[in-house]
Structures are given as C-alpha cells and as structure tokens.
Amino acid sequence: MVTIRDVAKYANVSVATVSRVLNNKGQVSEETKRNVREAIEHLKYRPNLVARTLYKKTSSMIGLIVPDITNPFFPALARTVEDRARSYGYTVILCNTDGSTEKEADYISSLQQKGIDGIIISTNRSEADDFKDIDIPLVALDRIVNSEIPTVTAENKNGAIKATKHLIDVGCQKVVHIQGPRELATTNDRKDGFLEVVQEADIEHVVVEADFDIKVAEETAYQLLQEQTNIDGFFAGSDVIALGIIKAAHRLGLNIPEDLQIVGFDGIEMGKIFIPSLTTIEQPIYEMGALAVDLLSQQIEKKELDKHLYEFPINLVIGNTTKR
Amino acid sequence: MVTIRDVAKYANVSVATVSRVLNNKGQVSEETKRNVREAIEHLKYRPNLVARTLYKKTSSMIGLIVPDITNPFFPALARTVEDRARSYGYTVILCNTDGSTEKEADYISSLQQKGIDGIIISTNRSEADDFKDIDIPLVALDRIVNSEIPTVTAENKNGAIKATKHLIDVGCQKVVHIQGPRELATTNDRKDGFLEVVQEADIEHVVVEADFDIKVAEETAYQLLQEQTNIDGFFAGSDVIALGIIKAAHRLGLNIPEDLQIVGFDGIEMGKIFIPSLTTIEQPIYEMGALAVDLLSQQIEKKELDKHLYEFPINLVIGNTTKR
Missing domain, CATH: 3.40.50.2300 (Response regulator)
Incomplete structure (x- = not known):
C-alpha cells in the first residue's frame, strides 16, 4: 500500500505539500505540482478516504455507458470501473446502448436527471456536438470523442x-x-x-x-x-x-x-x-478502467487535470494463431 | 403486438374486465382473474405505458445484482433485464459482487438508500435471513433464496x-x-x-x-x-x-x-x-430475464402475484462435444 509519505519522499517534498497538491489548495509552484503528480502516477498512489470525503458528493453514483455488454471486452471493462469506483464510494450505473444513438441519448439525459456525479462513455457515438450540452464530468474510455473530454485509450x-x-x-x-x-x-x-x-x-x-x-x-x-x-x-x-x-x-x-x-x-x-x-x-484493461474512474473523480472533486489524453502502451501477446 | 383486446377475446371477457384485473380494481371473480391472467401469460401481453403510469414510480431505477459480470451468462442476463426494464421506463443499476457477501450487503443497503424501486438478485448468497430486513420488492433470478421471494428459474x-x-x-x-x-x-x-x-x-x-x-x-x-x-x-x-x-x-x-x-x-x-x-x-435466458422484470414491476405497482416460483422449461441442444 503506497502512502502519502511515499509520494512525498519520491517527489522530495513534505507531506503537507503533497496534501496541498491533492486538494488543490494553498500555494505550490507549477514545477512542484508536476513532480508530485509524477510521483503519484509513478507510485500509483491513491488518496485515502479522508482526503476524498473533503468533497461532498451529490449522488455517489457514476454512469458507465457501453455499446454492447455481451461483447466480452465490456464486462471486463465494467468490472474494473466498478472495482475502482467502489474504492471511491461510488456506485456504478451500467447502461448498455446496443449501439443505439437514441438509447445513448436517453441514458445520458436520464442519468443527468437522477443527479449522477459523472459519466464514463465507451460507446460508438462520435458526434462531438452531442456532448456539448452535458454539464457534468465526463471521461471517454477506449473511445475518442473530442479533445475537450478527458480520454483514456491505448496506443x-x-x-x-x-x-x-x-x-x-x-x-x-x-x-x-x-x-x-x-x-x-x-x-x-x-x-x-x-x-x-x-x-x-x-x-x-x-x-x-x-x-x-x-x-x-x-x-x-x-x-x-x-x-x-x-x-x-x-x-x-x-x-x-x-x-x-x-x-x-x-x-x-x-x-x-x-x-x-x-x-x-x-x-x-x-x-x-x-x-x-x-x-x-x-x-491494459484494468489500468485503463481504473484511470478513467480516477479522472472522473478528479473532475467531480473540481481538481484540475494535467492533461486530457492518456494513451496506454500495449503488448503483443503470442498465442497459437500465429507461427512461432 | 398483442393488445388488451386480444387478451379480452382470448379470455372471453370484456376489455373493461381485463383492465380491472390489470389494475387490481373493481370486482372480478377469482375464476375470471385466473382466465385473464392465463390469457396474458399465453399471449405474452404487456400492459401499455398508460396502464403503467397509473402507478407513480419513486426513482424509476431497479437494481440487478450479479455475482460475476465476466461470466458470460450474466452479461446475457443483464442485457435482457435491461431491455425489458427499459420498456417499463426503468433504468437498471448493475451491481457486480464478485461473489462477496459483504459487497452484496453493501450494494443492497446503498441501493435502498438511493430509493431504488426494487432489486433483482442473481447472486450466490443463500442465507434467507439476510433478506428479511429488505422492505422493497425483490425477485430472485436463476437463484432460489426462499419461498417468500418471487423466483424465476429453469427446470x-x-x-x-x-x-x-x-x-x-x-x-x-x-x-x-x-x-x-x-x-x-x-x-x-x-x-x-x-x-x-x-x-x-x-x-x-x-x-x-x-x-x-x-x-x-x-x-x-x-x-x-x-x-x-x-x-x-x-x-x-x-x-x-x-x-x-x-x-x-x-x-x-x-x-x-x-x-x-x-x-x-x-x-x-x-x-x-x-x-x-x-x-x-x-x-431461455431472454424469457427468464424479462419475466423477472415483469414480476418486479408488478410488485412495485402493488399488484398481487399469482405464484412465487416460475420454472422455465429447458432444451437439450446438440453441439460437437457429444457424438451424433
């Protein structure tokens, strides 16, 4: 378990400084912020519950919109999103659009009506304009919608x-x-x-x-x-x-x-x-789903994101469908 | 599309009688009720939106608790539950317990706090006592919890x-x-x-x-x-x-x-x-998921259920893992 102390040590700053960066409060130089964030990313540090509850959540629910739950990629993604969301105290509403733009729009509006805190989108809809009117935090996962929505994808x-x-x-x-x-x-x-x-x-x-x-x-x-x-x-x-x-x-x-x-x-x-x-x-399905939740949570907690596009490295895995 | 007229004709009663049975209002003999319900079941009639909105929903959300979303049986089940729920105007919150009794209890309490209308349970928890304190409609799907919870299963x-x-x-x-x-x-x-x-x-x-x-x-x-x-x-x-x-x-x-x-x-x-x-x-995964939603909806709308255990017939399908 990585602690805030480990992050402080790695970034060569005090624990108080890490805390200031985490909570976006107090004066910290851009360079120090960058160092702390790099340390957090490198060590895979996750702020603990005390830090998290500084922010009062509205519904403690986040939505995950997938195009086809019977495509095995998406249950795997859903499970990791749900796992990570749980560590933040969020319940995940899973919405399956069956590739229908209409269903997707319905879900988004119904989720907003229910006061959902944020939505992770993994669907086929690519009209960036459709997302203009959404005023809650969004993360695009395994999909690229537009440059304004934080996006987690692979190379x-x-x-x-x-x-x-x-x-x-x-x-x-x-x-x-x-x-x-x-x-x-x-x-x-x-x-x-x-x-x-x-x-x-x-x-x-x-x-x-x-x-x-x-x-x-x-x-x-x-x-x-x-x-x-x-x-x-x-x-x-x-x-x-x-x-x-x-x-x-x-x-x-x-x-x-x-x-x-x-x-x-x-x-x-x-x-x-x-x-x-x-x-x-x-x-890296697990890491991608987890980061999507982290980015959503950071937006919900009104923290600034370092960047908007996160591309994970991929691996060639040799099985029996190619010659050795 | 089966209409209320078809049901009336099949049951040999008036449309008004079918409506009385559907809404559980007015005087109808037990025998007539039974005939109408048989007609509804046989014709697979689904009451339309007007009938449904007679009941004012609280959250329009139902929960579906599954033990393992990465087991392909459950995405298939989730999809059918979600499809049917949508026809009633319900959003489905999918909860994945990973077989953990603790997670399941957490989900149930958190869903209740969110004012969910009802829960469909497909999990491994079998302690009937655990469900005693739940005062919202429940349906057990592909699981038998106890004789008081309406159950949809196969033979x-x-x-x-x-x-x-x-x-x-x-x-x-x-x-x-x-x-x-x-x-x-x-x-x-x-x-x-x-x-x-x-x-x-x-x-x-x-x-x-x-x-x-x-x-x-x-x-x-x-x-x-x-x-x-x-x-x-x-x-x-x-x-x-x-x-x-x-x-x-x-x-x-x-x-x-x-x-x-x-x-x-x-x-x-x-x-x-x-x-x-x-x-x-x-x-029959599709039929089972759909009936589970129907039974949950009927309970949410305070309608009486004819019976508590629904066992679907099964089919032997011959593939290539046995000799022909």
Missing part, C-alpha cells in the same frame, strides 16, 4: 503496427485487416497503423469493415476467403472479430496457423481460453 | 436428467459431474438430477465441486482425468465449467467427442462459438 496505431509487423515476421504475404466500425477514431487509428506497415513493406493487402460482432466478422471473413485466393494473414480490429475469423477458417477447413495466421486486438480473457488461443495486442 | 433438475441421459445414450460408461458452488439450490438441483439418472442406470460416476470459473473448472477436470482412468463423460454444472473441461481435455491430448463427451448447462453464446461447440442444456 491503437502503435498496436496495429506491432500486430501487422508480426504477421509479416511470421511469413504472411497477403494480409487482410477487418476493422471495426468506421465511425470510431480508435478503429481508424488501428487501420492507419496497418496501412503504414503493409504499404512500407509493399505487401498485398485488403481492408474491410465489420461490426465488433463474432457472427458479422465470421461472415465477412468467410466471404473474403472464398472470393480471394492466397490470403494467409488477418489483423483483426478486435479479439471478437478475430474469433469470428477463426470460426470462418474452421468452416472452410483451413488450419491455423499453418494456412492462416491471425492477430487480434484487446486481450480479452476469452482469447486466451479459445482453442487455438489468440495472438493479440493486449490493452 | 434445473429436469435439465440435469436430460443431460445425463444424453451422455448415457451416446455411450458414456463413467461419468463425472462437476457441480457449481454447493451453497446454491440451483446447482444442487442439477446434482440431484444427475445422481438420479446415474444411480438408476447403475453407471460409474463421480461428483466434484468447482466454481463457475473456467480456470478452476479446468484444473479440477485436469486433475480428475489424470488421477482416474476410464472417464468418458462430463456433465458440467454450467457452460463455463464445460469450457474449462474442454481446455483440460485439450491439454491432455484427448479428443472430443471421441475420447470424452461433455454436456454443459446454460446455453451461453460462447458455447455455440467455441470450437468444438457445446452440447448443452439451454435455459
């Missing part, structure tokens, strides 16, 4: 670059990228990373779009594999899409990884469990 | 009987049942069904306990398959347990269904997607 482009390079390293010569919905900045970043690598390596390639849905992905991959010859690699826009590709390969009697190699994106538990286990780009 | 024992008979039909001679936590009435019902069949058929059998957790189930199955010879069938207490058994078989180089046959319980989407796809006992 999507860099992840795609790693994934695509890996496919080339293991010998792929014609690679398909099935991307998620084009409305999402995150999926376009992944596509850009893919294109950068295949174009530079001068590798034959195809980009198609699918939903983050196993069945849609399966059908998309099935058709492509029937229509086009020589496809030997897939970079999937998400693990759910990758599972759909495995299903399609299975239906066509293709062996993985001998005939077809696949890299996913997300690092969901089901990808590890699946047979064959997925090679994938792992996002 | 667990019957499902287990079907599953076990199927394993014998396809030639199994030594069958293992990995049951879920013993604290749950539902898992014990499944175990009872299993025992009834294997004892009557005089088949060699083993019963062990595991959590509803893929890794725990995998380790349990792995040890059993190493320690005991001739095991050729598993009846898993849930689909998640069945996926763990497949993983264990895979690690040991056993072929499914040639060497080992497996039947699950639940009918989660991942069981259909998995390779091999699961043979399982399918619960």
